[in-house]
Amino acid sequence: MSYPQYYEDMYRLYQSEVYGAATFAAAARFSRDVDKKAKWTQLMLLEEQTKLRVLKYMADKGLSVRHPYGWVLRGELEGLAMSLAPWRWVMQQMLKATAQYYRIFTRMLEHAAPEDQAFFDYIVLHEEAIQAFARRELAGAGDSLAATRALLS
Numbered sequence: 424m425s426y427p428q429y430y431e432d433m434y435r436l437y438q439s440e441v442y443g444a445a446t447f448a449a450a451a452r453f454s455r456d457v458d459k460k461a462k463w464t465q466l467m468l469l470e471e472q473t474k475l476r477v478l479k480y481m482a483d484k485g486l487s488v489r490h491p492y493g494w495v496l497r498g499e500l501e502g503l504a505m506s507l508a509p510w511r512w513v514m515q516q517m518l519k520a521t522a523q524y525y526r527i528f529t530r531m532l533e534h535a536a537p538e539d540q541a542f543f544d545y546i547v548l549h550e551e552a553i554q555a556f557a558r559r560e561l562a563g564a565g566d567s568l569a570a571t572r573a574l575l576s
Contacts, residue, residue, distance in 0.1 A: 426534045432527050433486060436546065439524050440474035442494040443467075443553075449502025459510070462560075463502075465568050466553060468575055473549050480542055510560070517557040525550045549574055 447467035454460040481488055505513045528550050532543040552570035559567035 424531075424534050424536050424539060426530075428530070429534070430486075432531050433481065434488060435524070435527050436531065437474070437477050437481070437488050438491040438494050439527075440470050440477055441491050442498045443470035444474055445495045445498030446502040446505065449499040450505040451502075453503050453506035455506075459506075462556070462568060463506075465571050465575070466556065469549060469552065469571050472575060473546070476542070476545065480539075514557040514560045518554060518561075521550055521554045521557070525554070545574070 444467055447463045447470055451460050451463035451467060454463060478488075505516075525547070528543070528546045532540070532547050535543040548570075552574055555570040556567045559565075
């Protein structure tokens, strides 16, 4: 795969998974609501699983990455804030945040070599699962984590 933003997008992909895992872990840790704590935990597990897949993909491709320590701290702080903020507002912010990553991930999928299609399909699906969670929570629909659970192995 080769296009002008390739290396930047690969770093953003890894950074987003580190950030997401830290954010959801902190939200789960600081949430007082048992149901919300369980939801944050499921989202954190999805981000952790995806992060491990990204690292394996990068190693297989001979790519190195620097760990985004600043994004870990940012995620921990934002996770704390998310555990305290009104739920509806948090879900709205999640939709805004995932939109930017979704654009990057779909661009990566569009440029992926045939042998990498399955990997980038998963990357896009995992972001869609997080978006589906936020949309279903906003709508008050049941089983907001169905798409997330379907991806967890």
